Amino acid sequence: MLLLEGKVAVIHGGGGSIGAAAARAFAREGARVFLAGRSLPRLEAAASAARSFGGTVEIAVVDAMDQASVDRHIDEVTDAAGRIDIALNAVGFDHLQGREIADTSLAEYLHPVTGYLQTNFVTAKAVARPMIALGSGVILTVSTPGARLTGRGLIGNAAQSAGLEGFSRALAGELGPAGVRVVCVRPHAMRDALDTSYTRQMFGRIADASGIDFDEWMDGLTGMTLLGRLPTLDEVAEFLAFAASDRAGSMTGVISNLTAGALVD
Ligand SMILES: NC(=O)c1ccc[n+]([C@@H]2O[C@H](COP(=O)([O-])OP(=O)(O)OC[C@H]3O[C@@H](n4cnc5c(N)ncnc54)[C@H](OP(=O)(O)O)[C@@H]3O)[C@@H](O)[C@H]2O)c1
Numbered sequence: 001m002l003l004l005e006g007k008v009a010v011i012h013g014g015g016g017s018i019g020a021a022a023a024r025a026f027a028r029e030g031a032r033v034f035l036a037g038r039s040l041p042r043l044e045a046a047a048s049a050a051r052s053f054g055g056t057v058e059i060a061v062v063d064a065m066d067q068a069s070v071d072r073h074i075d076e077v078t079d080a081a082g083r084i085d086i087a088l089n090a091v092g093f094d095h096l097q098g099r100e101i102a103d104t105s106l107a108e109y110l111h112p113v114t115g116y117l118q119t120n121f122v123t124a125k126a127v128a129r130p131m132i133a134l135g136s137g138v139i140l141t142v143s144t145p146g147a148r149l150t151g152r153g154l155i156g157n158a159a160q161s162a163g164l165e166g167f168s169r170a171l172a173g174e175l176g177p178a179g180v181r182v183v184c185v186r187p188h189a190m191r192d193a194l195d196t197s198y199t200r201q202m203f204g205r206i207a208d209a210s211g212i213d214f215d216e217w218m219d220g221l222t223g224m225t226l227l228g229r230l231p232t233l234d235e236v237a238e239f240l241a242f243a244a245s246d247r248a249g250s251m252t253g254v255i256s257n258l259t260a261g262a263l264v265d
Pocket residue numbers: 012013014015016017018019036037038039042062063064065090091092093142143144145186187188189190191193196197198199
C-alpha cells in the first residue's frame with residue numbers, strides 16, 4: 001500500500017523547488033496531484049518529472065494571491081476528483097533580507113509579510129470548504145527558520161515566518177473539530193534548491209553586501225546546524241508526504257523543525 005494511495009493533492013506554487021519536489025513524492029506515493037502555479041513552463045516541467053514516478057498530475061495557471069481565482073480552481077479540482085485530501089502552499093518569492101531597519105522601507109518590510117500571509121490565507125480558505133464537507137484533510141504550510149532566529153536584517157522574514165506559524169497553529173485549532181489537520185514545516189535553506197529557487201538571488205544579495213563569497217556565505221548557514229549540513233529538497237518532500245499521510249493522522253497544530261539542528265526545540 002502506497003503512502004498516499006487514493007488521495008487527491010493540490011500544490012500551490014507547484015512549479016517551484018519545494019512544490020515540484022513534493023509533487024514527485026506525492027505522485028510516487030499514489031496521490032492524484034493538481035499543480036497550480038504562476039508560470040506554465042515551470043508547471044509543465046514539474047508535472048513531467050512527477051509523472052515519471054508513475055502518478056497522475058494535472059496543471060493549472062492560478063494566481064495564489066487571488067481568492068476568486070483560487071476558489072474557482074479548487075471548485076474545478078473538486079468537480080474533477082470528487083475530493084481534496086491534501087493542500088500544500090509552496091508559493092515563494094524574492095524579498096528583502098539582510099538590511100537593517102534604518103535602510104528598509106515600509107513597503108520592503110511588508111512585502112513578505114503581506115505576501116506570504118495573504119497567499120496562505122487565500123489557499124487555506126479555499127480548501128477548507130471541501131475538506132470540512134469531507135470531514136478530513138490536511139493543510140501543509142512552509143515557514144522558515146526566521147520565525148525563531150534573531151540577528152541583523154531579518155525583521156520582514158521573521159515577522160512573515162512567525163506570523164505564518166501562528167496562522168497555522170490557529171487554523172489547526174479552528175479546523176480540528178472538523179477532522180482537518182494543519183502541519184507547518186520549517187526547513188532551513190536547501191543548497192539543492194538554489195538552481196531553481198528565488199533564494200539564490202536573495203542570499204546572493206546578502207553575501208554581496210557583506211563582501212563574502214556566495215559559497216562561503218552558504219557555509220556559514222551550514223555551520224549553524226548540528227548535523228553539519230543543510231536539509232535537502234527530497235528530505236523536505238518526504239517529510240511532507242509523511243505528514244500528509246494517514247500515518248501522521250494524530251499530527252496537527254505542529255511546526256515541524258527541518259533545520260538540521262540549526263534550531264532546537
Ligand atoms: N528554498 C529554501 O531554501 C527554503 C527554505 C525554507 C523555507 N522555504 C520556503 O518554501 C517556500 C517555497 O520556496 P521555494 O524555494 O520552493 O521557492 P521557488 O523555487 O522560488 O518557487 C516558488 C514558486 O512559487 C510560485 N509563485 C510565486 N508567486 C505566486 C503566485 N502569486 N501565484 C502562484 N504561484 C506563485 C513561483 O512561480 P514562478 O514559477 O512563476 O516563479 C514558483 O514556482 C517559500 O515559502 C519559502 O519561504 C524555502
